[in-house]
Amino acid sequence: MRAKAFQKIYCRLNNITKATCTLDATGVGYEEMAYVQGRTAQVVKIAGKSVTLQVFEGTEGLQNDAEVIFTGRAPWLPLSAHMAGRFFDAFGSPIDGLPAVEGREYPIGGPSVNPVRRKQPSEFIATGIAGIDLNNSLVSGQKIPFFADPDQPYNQVLALIALRAKVDKIILGGMGLTRDDYLFFKNTFEKGYGQSKIIGFINTTDKSPIEMLLIPDMALAAAEYYAVEKNEKVLVLLTDMTQYANALSIVSNRMDQIPSKDSMPGSLYSDLAKIYEKAVQFPDGGNITILAVTTLSGGDITHAIPDNTGYITEGQLFLRRSSDVNKVIVDPFRSLSRLKQLVIGKVTRKDHPQVMNSAIRLYADAANSKTKMENGFELSDYDRRVLQFAEEYSRNILAIDVNLEVEEMLEETWRIMSKYLSRDEVGIKQEFVDKYWVES
């Protein structure tokens, strides 16, 4: 976003806080972009002549006679087919040492899709990870976050899925990424795909946290460009949305808004929904799928950030280290893909839904048996068998290092069920049991 030459210049700030500054100006539009002493800023409040600007790069060192230039327009991003393989900062300027991209300028954070123009998502996105494909299948046009504690390998899993998924573009929105993580993503994608698919909008921890408020809108404006104008299938990775929400709360705090639960702004739900709802299947074949990360604090999902996210996204994926097999697994209880019903048993084999549910129910029985065991009670024969089932199921299906086709996952689950349980105990429709039960 570069300035044009015809703007009025102001040079008297009335008020400076950590994230905002206020000045007297006229003819200013709401949400218009401005430059304060060369720093990018946006209008967040107008009261008569008094205009409040949110300064993305922070206000440290601003002078009260700073030069303020209004651009007369809402934030925008130049977009063209030459973006692929490139990495940008929160303002759309290159950070990979290459020249800026020329292109048509599109406003970011634009209007929402008319719901009646959306198409129902129906394409299955295979990842090879059975904890996802079998139990929580992803569908193009879906939005789903990983709920993970900061010590879990969510960025690695995110990168792995992106590499395996059959999509045309991968757009990475990095918020509060450490430089190490940024380089991890950059190197992983370069090794996997070269320059053809990845586009990054990155805010690293050495920049102001307020800058990251622009990242999702930037990434999604680029995604909309490829999905609408080029009819491409776009996968957007947003990590970490918890940092984004924290940045929102900083700004609302500076603007004296009354905080609601967990010091978050009262508008958190709408703010997050505006981002996640950009996931869509367009009528002409293009689509945007959003895979995000929401880091938790000690696994607490009742905190306002994961809680609001869960109500917006179409499910959530939990990673957890399983003590039974000492591997990171996709937690089958708390993970959920809401759109899986659109593909399982339809795109995939007919027995998929029932196999999935039965295996999870048995896994739940095993959890109860484990509690019994830990409390020192005698185990029944059934307890022992479901415990054995659960261990093999964790190792061969739930672990994130599994890489199988969906049919293989189904066969494997039937095999493990048949090995430890009787036909009555799985509670699956007779026709499937007759067809797939593995006699020992």
Next chain:
Amino acid sequence: MENKNIISKGKVTAIVGNLVEVETRGALIQNGICFFQHDGKEIMGEVIKTSGQTAYVQVFEATRGFKVGLDVHFIDSMLEVTMGPGMLTRNYDGLQNDLDKIDGIFLEAGSRSYPLENDSVWHFKPLAKVGDLVTAADWLGQVPEHHIQHKIMVPFKLEGEYEISWLAGEGEYQLSDTIARLKDDNGREHEVSMSFTWPVKKAFRGYREKLRPGKLFETGVRVIDTLNPIMEGGTGFIPGPFGSGKTVLQHALAKQAAADVVIVAACGERANEVVEIFSEFPHLDDPHTGGKLAERTIIIANTSNMPVAAREASVYTAMTLAEYFRSQGLRTLLLADSTSRWAQALREMSNRMEELPGPDAFPMDLSAIIANYYSRAGYTLLPNGKSGSITFIGTVSPAGGNLLEPVTEATKKVARCFFALSQNRADSKRYPAIDPNDSYSKYVEYDEFIAFAKREISADWIENIEFVKYFLIQGNEIREQINILGDDGVPVNYHETFWKSELIDFAILQQDAFDAVDCNSPLKRQKYMLEKVIGLVRKEFSFSDFDEVRDFFKRVINLFKQMNYAEFKSQQFKEYEAQLEEYINQNVTVS
């Protein structure tokens, strides 16, 4: 808003988010509508507070680019909807714009469209005659629309009594044609067409009286109809943490419920959920009329990414349309998903207005607003002696899944059915995850329903429900004892009771919403299965140890599940039933 009378003009003085302050010298109406003349478009807003000559306006769309000094026109009406034949199958936004008529993929600010077709032609048949004295909502005639006879009524806004001085004869008329002339006390004539308007925030009271609901409203969901029944004109709500199946349950209700008209308010929820309705309902058969589901459905879509202020309007728009259909003597089902999002919209506004906050930063009058809204549902006796109903079921999305939060608490005070979704049941895939012990229906205590059940279902229906509920509580207590004391720590007959309660859970409570047969269980079938389960539960067995109990009931549960998956009374169903009987008889000691 085709005929708007500008009552005053003003200019913008301040903007924060979608709250805009406007200075005006003219008249202002609280909750009046105004239009911002922005960039060649008219952006709509609603006055939510006035102070001196300053109007505080919530703008129904994004305020990006708004400037101080922008021209604003205030008109003489509150937010209104236009009602008439042709609303079924339509997809409206929260302000009743017809979404299908808006061009382009994106909803640009200022896009508006008329909710009806003024030139659509309807076959009108008079029901009243010249000389009749009529009041608001009296039926003048009817036009066929899909499966219903859409009543053409005296406009709701007409106050007092009128004499019909002229009424169109049977024939084809355009929606906007005059079909009647009504004479008031002063001899003044009013021309009436087939459509009229009504302000959404005002409850329409043109009925003789509101009765206590007592007629079962069939939903096809066993855990509701059998255990926690809702009535025609009843109210209920579904609170539950995310992932507990609120939306699947709401969709099941929209598909299966025994309603003439279903209005779905998708209020601040996911767009893809609405898309599911758009794309599936036109193809699915309505189990009650034989038509397509879309033909009895109206969707009010104000999804979570659409403007927040219109979210608040959307629930009122939906309720007003429901009142319109109820006045036609129809059974109307109104679903709102979710009322928490509506409450959050109120919170956002209240916050921007810098009002002193109540609990969790919600506005102080939240519970009054919710109570007022729920009170608009109900079973009414119409002026002509016929009856109509609005059955209202709202979902609540409690923050953190904690039911002790303001929206859930306020709703619990006014809704008569409480369908509590439990995280535990959802985690163990026991769907629908309605908790059998926490949930309730106050209607089972209503004399009206008790009489109805005796007359229409069976003499011992109420006793059966109580028996099953009591058994589930016992089963739950024993489960906890087993968890503490271990399998060996309790007598074998405890295991028997526990497994009988599991049987009730698996055979009655659980239902597969994605199975073509099991998803919808008509009352007759529910009664048959309930009696079958109770028959078994009342039997006594003599098992030697708890493994035997478990094995027996696992087998029994499996057979019951197979029965649930089979067409009612089909060959397959009967085969499983025979297998079940045989297996039970082998094991029973006292029957």
